[in-house]
Amino acid sequence: MNNTAKxxxxxxxxxxxxxxxxxxxFLVTGHGLxxxxxxxxxxxxxxxxxxxxxxAPHSYLGTYFKxxxxxxxxxxxxGLMLGALGASLYGRRFKLKIDGPPHASVMVRIGLATxxxxxxxxxxxxxxxxxxGMGLSGSAPLAVAGFLFLxxxxxxxxxxxxxxxxxxx
Amino acid sequence: xxxxxxxxxxxxxxxxxxxxxxxLENAGFGTPCKTTAQLQFKDWTVFKVMFxxxxxxxxxxxxxQALGVVALSNLFVPSVYFWGTLIGGVGVGIGMAVGGYCPxxxxxxxxxxxxxxLFFLVGIGLGTIVFDLLYPLIGHIVYAQTxxxxxxxxxxxxxxxxxxxxxxxxxxxxxxxxxxxxxxxASPSRSVESPLTIAIKQS
Numbered sequence: 001m002n003n004t005a006k007x008x009x010x011x012x013x014x015x016x017x018x019x020x021x022x023x024x025x026f027l028v029t030g031h032g033l034x035x036x037x038x039x040x041x042x043x044x045x046x047x048x049x050x051x052x053x054x055x056a057p058h059s060y061l062g063t064y065f066k067x068x069x070x071x072x073x074x075x076x077x078x079g080l081m082l083g084a085l086g087a088s089l090y091g092r093r094f095k096l097k098i099d100g101p102p103h104a105s106v107m108v109r110i111g112l113a114t115x116x117x118x119x120x121x122x123x124x125x126x127x128x129x130x131x132x133g134m135g136l137s138g139s140a141p142l143a144v145a146g147f148l149f150l151x152x153x154x155x156x157x158x159x160x161x162x163x164x165x166x167x168x169x
Numbered sequence: 170x171x172x173x174x175x176x177x178x179x180x181x182x183x184x185x186x187x188x189x190x191x192x193l194e195n196a197g198f199g200t201p202c203k204t205t206a207q208l209q210f211k212d213w214t215v216f217k218v219m220f221x222x223x224x225x226x227x228x229x230x231x232x233x234q235a236l237g238v239v240a241l242s243n244l245f246v247p248s249v250y251f252w253g254t255l256i257g258g259v260g261v262g263i264g265m266a267v268g269g270y271c272p273x274x275x276x277x278x279x280x281x282x283x284x285x286x287l288f289f290l291v292g293i294g295l296g297t298i299v300f301d302l303l304y305p306l307i308g309h310i311v312y313a314q315t316x317x318x319x320x321x322x323x324x325x326x327x328x329x330x331x332x333x334x335x336x337x338x339x340x341x342x343x344x345x346x347x348x349x350x351x352x353x354x355a356s357p358s359r360s361v362e363s364p365l366t367i368a369i370k371q372s
Contacts, residue, residue: 015221079186088281116268117292123260152258160266161208
């Protein structure tokens with residue numbers, strides 16, 4: 001039995017299939033793919049249970065709290081998770097581990113992941129979408145917003161990537 | 170058939186999400202080192218996958234519109250909220266440099282066995298609550314619209330859609346050519362120049 005991981009797809013092939021999937025999404029639903037629509041809806045539900053003030057009637061999360069979790073983007077994200085699970089198992093790449101900066105301790109990795117997520121979660125709300133919902137799905141119909149997001153995304157990523165370079169190499 | 174179909178049910182979400190997840194994982198987006206390597210110009214996978222996907226979907230949408238199959242006015246095209254869109258892009262970019270993920274790749278990573286991605290997702294929840302708490306202070310700044318509704322690059326640049334698509338394809342082909350074959354660390358001049366050139370061509 002061969003247990004080595006199968007090679008990843010060529011980036012242009014992966015991009016082409018992703019583009020066709022995104023095109024199909026527009027034709028079927030009328031909008032693109034997304035991720036943080038689901039995380040925001042879930043955050044509102046959890047946060048509302050713990051601290052009702054965060055979902056007060058006129059607050060940002062208030063409308064999310066009132067709505068059901070039975071929305072398209074939640075099902076799409078469940079599909080994403082199943083797809084990634086299936087692909088990693090099929091490609092023999094599934095491996096339970098704490099990934100992250102190779103030389104950092106477990107606590108540092110977890111701390112950086114949480115901090116990175118915090119910036120990402122805040123940013124996605126400010127932009128009304130993340131790299132998928134705004135960067136990808138906004139740019140596909142050639143919206144200025146999509147490309148403005150991508151410029152900020154890559155510029156900040158490169159700048160902070162230089163600062164955190166030592167950690168990741 | 171009239172496009173878009175307007176099918177936003179459970180099966181539509183599951184199937185389209187499944188395709189998304191399979192591609193993300195097979196492209197290697199579940200590996201945080203791969204995404205941070207892009208930010209240091211050691212590995213151009215992230216750029217190539219995203220740009221190819223955008224161009225393929227865009228050519229599809231604009232071709233179908235020209236054929237009268239679907240009208241962009243019936244699809245969701247985001248408007249520009251200058252500070253919100255820019256600050257948001259910066260936030261997600263910092264998140265990627267610090268945590269190794271963006272929201273979508275963190276989910277793909279968690280489901281390929283990476284426990285740290287779960288903490289990134291918890292962080293996303295915390296960042297969402299921080300935004301909620303600051304919303305009364307910053308809401309009117311980040312959600313102030315700039316330009317017309319559903320503003321597109323062809324409108325901004327006063328160019329036909331095909332010309333913008335040709336320009337974007339030229340950027341992808343150029344970057345692809347400069348970063349072809351074996352991924353050795355790019356020369357310093359190139360690594361400083363490329364993203365700037367792209368940014369200039371796009372704006």
